[in-house]
Amino acid sequence: MTESDFSQAGELVCPAGTPAALRTAVDAGADSVYCGFRNATNARNFPGLNFSPDELASSVSYAHRRGAKVLLALNTYPPAGQTELWRQAAAQGVAAGVDAFIVADMGVAQHIAETHPQARLHLSVQAAASSPEAIRYYCDHFGVKRVVLPRILTIPEIRQIRTEIPCEIETFIFGNHGLMVEGRCSLTNWLTGQSTNMDGVCSPAAQVSYERDADGSMRSCLGGFTIDSFASDETAGYPTICKGRYVAPHRAEGYYAFEEPVSLNLARLLPELMDAGVHAFKIEGRQRSKSYVRQVVSSFRRAVDAIRAGEDPALADLVALTEGQKQTQGAFETKKWR
Amino acid sequence: MAVSAMMKLTLGPIAYHWPAGMRRDFYARIADEAPIDEVYLGEVICSKRAPFHDSDLPATIERLERAGKRVIVSTLAEVMLRRERKATEAIAAMETPEIEVNNAAGLWSRGQRPHRIGPFMNAYNEATIAWMAGQGATHVCLPPELPGPAIAVAAQSARTLDLGVEVQVFGRASLAVSARCYHARAHGRTRDNCLFVCEDDPDGMPLSTRDGAALLRVNGIQTQSESYVALSSELPELGAMGVTHARLMPQDVDMVKVAEIFDALRCEQATPQQAEAKLAATCKGAGFSNGFFHGVAGYRRIAHRAAGEH
Numbered sequence: 001m002t003e004s005d006f007s008q009a010g011e012l013v014c015p016a017g018t019p020a021a022l023r024t025a026v027d028a029g030a031d032s033v034y035c036g037f038r039n040a041t042n043a044r045n046f047p048g049l050n051f052s053p054d055e056l057a058s059s060v061s062y063a064h065r066r067g068a069k070v071l072l073a074l075n076t077y078p079p080a081g082q083t084e085l086w087r088q089a090a091a092q093g094v095a096a097g098v099d100a101f102i103v104a105d106m107g108v109a110q111h112i113a114e115t116h117p118q119a120r121l122h123l124s125v126q127a128a129a130s131s132p133e134a135i136r137y138y139c140d141h142f143g144v145k146r147v148v149l150p151r152i153l154t155i156p157e158i159r160q161i162r163t164e165i166p167c168e169i170e171t172f173i174f175g176n177h178g179l180m181v182e183g184r185c186s187l188t189n190w191l192t193g194q195s196t197n198m199d200g201v202c203s204p205a206a207q208v209s210y211e212r213d214a215d216g217s218m219r220s221c222l223g224g225f226t227i228d229s230f231a232s233d234e235t236a237g238y239p240t241i242c243k244g245r246y247v248a249p250h251r252a253e254g255y256y257a258f259e260e261p262v263s264l265n266l267a268r269l270l271p272e273l274m275d276a277g278v279h280a281f282k283i284e285g286r287q288r289s290k291s292y293v294r295q296v297v298s299s300f301r302r303a304v305d306a307i308r309a310g311e312d313p314a315l316a317d318l319v320a321l322t323e324g325q326k327q328t329q330g331a332f333e334t335k336k337w338r
Numbered sequence: 339m340a341v342s343a344m345m346k347l348t349l350g351p352i353a354y355h356w357p358a359g360m361r362r363d364f365y366a367r368i369a370d371e372a373p374i375d376e377v378y379l380g381e382v383i384c385s386k387r388a389p390f391h392d393s394d395l396p397a398t399i400e401r402l403e404r405a406g407k408r409v410i411v412s413t414l415a416e417v418m419l420r421r422e423r424k425a426t427e428a429i430a431a432m433e434t435p436e437i438e439v440n441n442a443a444g445l446w447s448r449g450q451r452p453h454r455i456g457p458f459m460n461a462y463n464e465a466t467i468a469w470m471a472g473q474g475a476t477h478v479c480l481p482p483e484l485p486g487p488a489i490a491v492a493a494q495s496a497r498t499l500d501l502g503v504e505v506q507v508f509g510r511a512s513l514a515v516s517a518r519c520y521h522a523r524a525h526g527r528t529r530d531n532c533l534f535v536c537e538d539d540p541d542g543m544p545l546s547t548r549d550g551a552a553l554l555r556v557n558g559i560q561t562q563s564e565s566y567v568a569l570s571s572e573l574p575e576l577g578a579m580g581v582t583h584a585r586l587m588p589q590d591v592d593m594v595k596v597a598e599i600f601d602a603l604r605c606e607q608a609t610p611q612q613a614e615a616k617l618a619a620t621c622k623g624a625g626f627s628n629g630f631f632h633g634v635a636g637y638r639r640i641a642h643r644a645a646g647e648h
Binding site for chain 2: 077078079080081082083104105106107108110111127129130131132133134136137138140141150152153157179180181183184185186187189190191192193195197198219223225226227228229242244245246247248249250251254255257258259331335336337338
C-alpha cells in the first residue's frame with residue numbers, strides 16, 4: 001500500500017469484529033476495515049470478538065487481494081507495568097502487514113513511530129483530539145496521518161479544522177452514539193472494576209443482569225446497579241451507563257440524564273461532509289453481526305459511489321437502516337445538541 | 339520520619355461553579371489556615387464560567403503565594419470552541435506561575451517550556467510519562483482510575499526522571515467529560531442558553547438510579563462519582579511508592595479540616611482509623627470510596643487492614 005491509496009475522499013472504514021465479518025465487509029465494498037486483537041489492546045475487548053495474530057495475517061491477505069486496507073486498533077491506554085502487551089501487538093500488526101495503526105496513548109504512538117517508522121498512524125477517537133492544536137500535537141510529534149474526530153463537532157467546525165491541520169479527517173457516520181468524550185470515561189470502571197481505557201471494556205456483558213420485579217416491570221442492571229427500568233410491555237434495553245434513566249432532585253420521574261438510546265445516522269449529511277473535507281467515514285459496530293455489516297456497508301458503498309459520480313445518492317435506503325429506532329445526527333447537525 | 343511526611347498536600351482546582359465571593363472566601367481561608375503546600379487555580383470544566391472569576395485570579399495568586407503556597411494555574415480539560423482554544427493558549431503563554439496542562443491543545447501551545455501534566459492528560463504508563471518528561475513536563479498527576487500496582491510503576495519511573503508524581507486522595511472522582519452540558523439538559527436547556535444553572539449545585543447535582551441508589555454527580559459537562567474518593571489508609575503506601583504529592587479536590591465541605599486530617603495522617607499524628615472517623619464527621623452525608631486504588635469497582639470501599647492482618 002502506498003500513501004496515494006489513502007488519498008481518495010469518501011473512504012468507507014468498516015467494522016470487523018471477526019475474520020468472517022472482515023470478509024463480509026470487504027465483499028460488501030469496504031475501502032478499509034478496522035479490527036483489533038483478542039485482548040486489552042483495543043477498545044472493543046468483548047468476549048467472542050476480535051482476532052488472533054494468525055487470523056489477522058490471513059485477513060490482511062484477504063483484504064489486500066481485493067484492494068481493501070486493514071487498520072489495527074491499538075487504541076487503549078496501557079497501565080504502567082503492562083506496556084509490553086501493546087508493543088507486542090504493534091510488532092504482530094507489522095508482521096501481519098496491516099496498513100495503519102489506530103492509536104490513542106502517547107507512549108504507544110511514540111513506540112510505533114520509533115520502532116516501526118514505516119508504519120502509518122491514525123489518531124483514535126479515544127485520544128479526544130478536538131481542536132487543531134491538539135491534532136497538530138500528534139501530527140508533529142508522531143507523524144499521525146489521520147485523525148478520527150470526536151463526535152462532538154458541527155460540520156462548519158469540521159470544515160474549519162480541516163483548513164488548520166496537516167492530516168486527513170475521519171468521522172463516524174453510523175452506529176452507536178457515545179456521549180462522553182472518548183478516552184476520558186471511567187463510568188464503567190466505577191461500577192464494574194473494568195476500565196474502558198485500560199481494559200477496552202464498556203458496560204461488560206458479564207456484569208449485566210435483567211431483574212423482573214413483582215409488578216412485572218424489568219430492570220436492566222450493570223454491576224448490580226439499575227441503569228434503567230421498563231414497564232412489562234416495554235422492551236428492556238441494554239444497560240449502557242450513559243444511555244440510562246436516572247432521578248435528579250427536580251426530575252423525580254426519571255429521565256435520560258445523558259442521552260436517549262439513539263443511533264447515529266449521518267446518511268443525509270454525507271455530501272456535506274465530503275464537501276467539508278472529511279476524508280474517511282467510519283461505521284461503528286465491531287460487535288455487530290455479519291448481516292448487519294453486509295447491509296450497512298453495501299448501502300453506504302452505493303451512496304458514496306453515487307456522490308463521487310456526481311449523482312444524487314439514494315439516501316432513503318440509508319435512513320431506513322435505522323428505521324423504527326431512534327436516530328440522531330448528533331452534534332454534526334446543530335450545536336443545540338450540546 | 340514516615341515517607342508520607344515528605345509528601346506535599348495539594349488543593350486541586352475547584353470543579354464547580356462557585357460564585358466569585360464564595361471562591362474569594364474559600365481561598366482566603368486556605369491561605370490563612372490550611373496546611374496545604376500547593377494550590378491549583380483556574381477553570382478546568384466549563385469555559386463559559388471563566389469570565390466570572392478570571393479577574394480575581396491575580397489577587398488570588400498573590401494572596402496564596404504571600405501565605406507561602408505554591409500556585410499552579412490549570413487549563414481546561416475539553417478544548418474545542420474558539421474561546422476554549424484562546425483560554426488554553428493564554429495560560430500556555432504564562433511565564434509565572436507554573437501551569438498544569440489538561441488537554442493536548444495546551445501541550446502544543448506550551449511546547450518545550452516547563453509544565454505539569456494534569457489528571458485529564460491520560461498519563462497511564464511509564465512510556466507516556468517518559469515521553470512527556472522529554473517534552474518539558476516536570477510533574478504528572480495520574481488518572482484517578484489507575485490501580486495501586488500501576489501507580490507504583492508509574493511513580494517509580496517518574497521519580498527516575500525527576501518528575502513530581504501526584505495522586506488524588508480526596509474528593510469526587512471525575513468519571514467523564516462531554517461536549518454536552520448535563521446540568522443544562524436536566525433543566526431542559528442547552529449549553530448555549532444554560533443560564534449557569536450549575537451554580538445551584540456547589541457540590542454537584544445528584545443522580546440516583548430509579549430505585550433510589552445514589553450513583554453520580556453532574557457538574558456541567560462533567561460527570562463525577564457520588565462518593566468521595568478517600569485514600570486515607572493508603573497514604574503511607576502511596577508515599578512508599580514514590581508519590582510526591584497528594585491532591586485534595588475542593589468539595590463543599592470544610593476543606594481546611596480535610597487538609598488538617600490529611601496533614602495529621604502524613605505526619606503520623608493520626609491513625610487511618612482516626613482520620614476516617616474525622617473525615618466522616620467533616621463530610622456529613624458523604625460516602626467514601628477507594629475501589630480504583632484497589633483495582634475493583636471504583637465505588638467500593640475496601641476496609642483498611644492493619645499490619646499483620648490477613
